[in-house]
Amino acid sequence: MPQNVLQKIKIEESSCKNEEGNPPCLNFFYKDMVTKQDVILASVIRLSKEQEKSDYYAGHPFLKKIGENHQGAFYSIIPSEHQYAGKEESVQGKEWSQLMEMLQVRMSKSI
Numbered sequence: 001m002p003q004n005v006l007q008k009i010k011i012e013e014s015s016c017k018n019e020e021g022n023p024p025c026l027n028f029f030y031k032d033m034v035t036k037q038d039v040i041l042a043s044v045i046r047l048s049k050e051q052e053k054s055d056y057y058a059g060h061p062f063l064k065k066i067g068e069n070h071q072g073a074f075y076s077i078i079p080s081e082h083q084y085a086g087k088e089e090s091v092q093g094k095e096w097s098q099l100m101e102m103l104q105v106r107m108s109k110s111i
Contacts, residue, residue, distance in 0.1 A: 001106060007031075008099060010038050016045055020056040023047055028103055030083075030096045039084075041100050043077040044107060066107050076107050 001009075008031055016025040024046045029038035044066070051057055052073045063075040078100070084093035 001102065005099065005102060008095065009041070009103075016043065019045065020054065021051055023051060030092075030099050032092050032096075034092055039096060040079055041096070042079070042103055042107070045075050045077060046072045047075065048072045076104070078104065 010029040010031050012027045012029065014025050014027060015022040019025075026044045028041040028043070030041050032039050045063070047057055049072065057063065062077050062080060064078070065073060066076050067074045082088055082093070082097070084090060084096055087093045088097065
């Protein structure tokens with residue numbers, strides 16, 4: 001991604017504590033300079049073959065498979081709602097939407 005875009009994104013490795021088994025996650029946040037908050041854009045979660053076949057993940061409504069390698073399968077988790085609901089037309093709302101679109105395109109091509 002271009003440098004000016006990367007300056008607006010915070011990337012954080014962690015485990016997805018709200019998901020079964022706490023699998024590894026890579027979280028992408030929009031750095032809102034007005035509110036000084038990091039607003040979630042998306043997460044990429046890595047599941048083992050066993051986790052991928054579990055009932056919990058097989059029926060998970062927000063997971064979209066984006067690839068796999070020898071470490072497991074990678075899924076994106078995109079927020080189900082606009083993070084600036086009611087303020088979508090604000091500068092931050094528009095920027096969040098643009099970054100979200102760019103990130104989704106990039107994730108689908110990266111793995």
